[in-house]
Amino acid sequence: MRRCAPAGSSLGVSLAVSFTVSLAVSLTFAACGKSGDTAGPRSGSGSATATGAASGTAATAEDPGPVASVELGRELYEKKGCAACHSIDGSPRIGPSLLGAASRATASTRFTDGTLAKDLIGDGKKFPTVRAYLIASFLQPSEYINEGYPPTSPSFEGVLKPHESESLALFVESLGQP
Secondary structure: OOOOOOOOOHHHHHHHHHHHHHHHHHHHHHHHOOOOOOOOOOOOOOOOOEOOOOOOOOOOOOOOOOEOOHHHHHHHHHHOOHHHOOOOOOOOOOOOOOOOHHHHHOOOOEEOOOOEHHHOEOOOOOEOOHHHHHHHHHHOHHHOOEOOOOOOOOOOOOOOOHHHHHHHHHHHHHOOOO
């Protein structure tokens, strides 16, 4: 009777090495999901919402995944270049100030096509909440150009993870009135 791979052959050694590497990788990934692992972007606040499942991470009861927060939103505002065009103190720049932007959305924000933001926000409308509208405006800014401003804001679709978009919206909502 003939064996498939003689003992000591390079094929037999290759199979053994492949099996060992596969086993080691599997065990390493299995260990990553253990509870008690506190690494990762989970700084939270009282108004934070877990969005791990939406961001493609394996959220579980023990590990909710990344959490949105006002603090992360402020960091993103600075790191993603939002501050170059949008102030947070009411002063004019290329784009509208973010101070009071959430409340203006339900009162006076008008788009270049004449549509009022408030007509798109609420129960049974395109956006159920102001936060949903804000997130959409980060992801598809060319769809929601404020009257009086140029269409220069870049899209963050595919750039921001869901918990990051929500964090940015939380930050804008936290800015209140001018």
